[in-house]
Amino acid sequence: MGASAAHAETTLVSSTPADGEEVIASPVQIVAVFSAAVPNNAFMQAVCNGQPAPIGVVTVGADGVSLIAPLTAALPIGTCNVSYSVPQADGNVATGGFSFEVLDPSSVDPGDTSAADSTEGPVDVPPVSGPLGLFRMIAYAALAALFGGAALIVWIWPEGFDDSATHRYFKITWSVALLSSYVVVALQASLTSGKSVTQTLVPLISWGELFKEASGLAVLARLFLVMGCLIFAFHPDRLVDPQSKNLSLGLSGAAMATFAFTRASLDFSILGTAASLVHNLSIALWFGGLIFLAQTVLIAPGGDDLMTAIRHFSRRSLLIISVTVISGVVHLYQLDGGAILTSRHGRLVILKVFGVVAMVYIGGATRQFISRGLAKKRQLDGRTAAKLRRFVLTEAAFGVFVLALTSWSVATLPDKAPPLGSDRTDYAFVSDRSGGGFDVQLHMTPALVGRNAVRIDVYSPGSGLTDLTVQFNPPTNNVASVTLNVPIDGAGSAKLPFSEGVPLNTPGLWTIIVTGNGPDGPLPSVTYTVSVLANTSEAPVNEDVNATTSTIAGGVSSPATVVVPLGETTVPSASGVQPVTATVVTTTP
Structure with a gap:
C-alpha cells in the first residue's frame, strides 16, 4: 500500500520505517511526519499479517507535525500496513497509509545492514518491563519486611519498640518501600500510557491511565498507603499504643494486600483475588518476620523477652506457613488449572514451589533447634543468637528467590487467565x-x-x-x-x-x-x-x-x-x- 493522503493540505512527508522499507528487526516506534500541523485527535494504527500491531498511545511529536506510535511488543515477521487519519482545519480529514516489512533475521545476509538502518533493535517486551519486575520485587520484599516487622512488634515482641535496631529497621524498610513503590507507579504508568519514564516520574501529571484498570489503581493505592505508614516508621512506639497500633498495622497490611491485584482487571475473579490476598499477607508475615528476627532480635545476646519472641514466632510460623501453602495452591489452580507443566507461568510456579519447600525444610530445622536447644534457656547468648541468625538468613535467602520468581511470573500469562484486554462484555x-x-x-x-x-x-x-x-x-x-x-x-x-x-x-x-x-x-x-x-x-x-x-x-x-x-x-x-x-x-x- 503506497503512501497517500485524502487532502492536499496535509500530506505524509516521511515515515520511520519508510514506505516500502524492509527492516531486519522490529522498530521500537512508528513515526509519521506530515506537511502541516497535526491536531491531538489525529490517530495512527498498524495491522501486521492481518492482526493489529501492539501499539501504545499515539501522541503528537514535539515538532507538532509528526505522529509517534510506540510499540509495546515486537512486531511479527511479515508486512505491516500503517494507516492514519489527520483532521484538518477546514473540517476535512486527511487519510492515507504506508507499509513496511519486518524480515526474518535468519534469512538476511549478515553482511547486509541496509535493512536495519532505521531500527533501534528488537523489542521482545516493553522497554520498562524488566525494571518494572525488578522494582516490583524490591517493593514486595520491603513491604513484607515492613508489615512482618510491625506484626511481630504488635503480637509477639512489644518490648522491642524502643530498641535502636528496631528504629533503624523500620526507617530503612519504609524508605525502600516508598521509593520502590513510587518507581513502580512511574514505570507502570509509562507502560500503560506509552509515555517516557521521564514524563511519568513527575507525580500525578502522567498517571491518568492507571485509573482505568484495577492493577493501576492497586499500585496507586499502594504508594499512598506506604506514605501513610510514616506514622509508625519513625515512631515504632505507635505500634504498641492502643489508639494507633491497629491503624499502623492496617496501613502496612493494606499496602501489602494490593499485590493481590497486580494482574487484576476491572472484572477480576473474586475467588482468585481472595486467595492471592491471603497468600500475599501470609508470605509477608513469614518472610517479613524472618527479616525482622535476623536484623533486630538475633543481632546480639538478650534476655527473657528475646527468648519469648523467638519461641512465639516459631510456634506461629507453622500456622502461617500452612496458610501460605493452602492459599498458594488455590491461587495456582485459579491461574493455571491442570496446565502447570505446559504453560510458562506454571513452570515458573514449579520452580517457586522448590524454593518454598526449601524454606519449609529450613524452617522446620530451625523450629526443632528452638524446641530442643532453647527449651530451658532463659537467656539468649551470643553463640546461640549467631547460629539462629544463620538459619533465619538462609531461610530468608530462599524467600528472596521465591519473590524473584513471583515477580517474573507476573509478566507471563497463566493458562486459565484470559489474554490481556480480552473482551468479556455481556452484549445485549x-x-x-x-x-x-x-x-x-x-x-x-x-x-x-x-x-x-x-x-x-x-x-x-x-x-x-x-x-x-x-x-x-x-x-x-x-x-x-x-x-x-x-x-x-x-x-x-x-x-x-x-x-x-x-x-x-x-x-x-x-x-x-x-x-x-x-x-x-x-x-x-x-x-x-x-x-x-x-x-x-x-x-x-x-x-x-x-x-x-x-x-x-x-x-x-x-x-x-x-x-x-x-x-x-x-x-x-x-x-x-x-x-x-x-x-x-x-x-x-
Whole structure:
C-alpha cells in the first residue's frame, strides 16, 4: 500500500520505517511526519499479517507535525500496513497509509545492514518491563519486611519498640518501600500510557491511565498507603499504643494486600483475588518476620523477652506457613488449572514451589533447634543468637528467590487467565455470523438510547480488507445517522467501548449496514435490524439535527467527523487485545 493522503493540505512527508522499507528487526516506534500541523485527535494504527500491531498511545511529536506510535511488543515477521487519519482545519480529514516489512533475521545476509538502518533493535517486551519486575520485587520484599516487622512488634515482641535496631529497621524498610513503590507507579504508568519514564516520574501529571484498570489503581493505592505508614516508621512506639497500633498495622497490611491485584482487571475473579490476598499477607508475615528476627532480635545476646519472641514466632510460623501453602495452591489452580507443566507461568510456579519447600525444610530445622536447644534457656547468648541468625538468613535467602520468581511470573500469562484486554462484555445484541466471502458478526450493548459499545468481528476475508464501515441508520429522518470507520484489513475484531460508544439518539428499529472492499472489489453488504429502547435512566436526548453533537465532542456541529478511541482489536479466536483508534462520523440524513 503506497503512501497517500485524502487532502492536499496535509500530506505524509516521511515515515520511520519508510514506505516500502524492509527492516531486519522490529522498530521500537512508528513515526509519521506530515506537511502541516497535526491536531491531538489525529490517530495512527498498524495491522501486521492481518492482526493489529501492539501499539501504545499515539501522541503528537514535539515538532507538532509528526505522529509517534510506540510499540509495546515486537512486531511479527511479515508486512505491516500503517494507516492514519489527520483532521484538518477546514473540517476535512486527511487519510492515507504506508507499509513496511519486518524480515526474518535468519534469512538476511549478515553482511547486509541496509535493512536495519532505521531500527533501534528488537523489542521482545516493553522497554520498562524488566525494571518494572525488578522494582516490583524490591517493593514486595520491603513491604513484607515492613508489615512482618510491625506484626511481630504488635503480637509477639512489644518490648522491642524502643530498641535502636528496631528504629533503624523500620526507617530503612519504609524508605525502600516508598521509593520502590513510587518507581513502580512511574514505570507502570509509562507502560500503560506509552509515555517516557521521564514524563511519568513527575507525580500525578502522567498517571491518568492507571485509573482505568484495577492493577493501576492497586499500585496507586499502594504508594499512598506506604506514605501513610510514616506514622509508625519513625515512631515504632505507635505500634504498641492502643489508639494507633491497629491503624499502623492496617496501613502496612493494606499496602501489602494490593499485590493481590497486580494482574487484576476491572472484572477480576473474586475467588482468585481472595486467595492471592491471603497468600500475599501470609508470605509477608513469614518472610517479613524472618527479616525482622535476623536484623533486630538475633543481632546480639538478650534476655527473657528475646527468648519469648523467638519461641512465639516459631510456634506461629507453622500456622502461617500452612496458610501460605493452602492459599498458594488455590491461587495456582485459579491461574493455571491442570496446565502447570505446559504453560510458562506454571513452570515458573514449579520452580517457586522448590524454593518454598526449601524454606519449609529450613524452617522446620530451625523450629526443632528452638524446641530442643532453647527449651530451658532463659537467656539468649551470643553463640546461640549467631547460629539462629544463620538459619533465619538462609531461610530468608530462599524467600528472596521465591519473590524473584513471583515477580517474573507476573509478566507471563497463566493458562486459565484470559489474554490481556480480552473482551468479556455481556452484549445485549449479538448477531449471527453472515458467512460467505464477507463473514462478519456484530455485537452491541446496551441497545438503549445514548452511547452504545460496539464490537465487529471479521472472519473473512482473511486479508486485503479495506474501507470497512458500520453505518447506523435511525428509524426517523430527523435524526443523524452514525458511521463507524473500522481500521481492520482482514480477520480480526474491533471494539468501541461504552465510554466512547456510538450515540444512538432515538428509540426504534435501527438499521445497521456493514460494508467493505475485499481484494477483488466491493463485498456484499451485511444488514442487521436492532431494536433500540428508550433509556429511562438518562435525560432526554435532543433530536434536533441542527444541535451540536455534544454527546461525541463538545462544540462540533452535525454533520461532523470526530476522532474517538476504538478501545480494542483482536483476532476473534486467538491473540490478545491491542489498543487502536477509529473515526465516528455523524451525518444529517
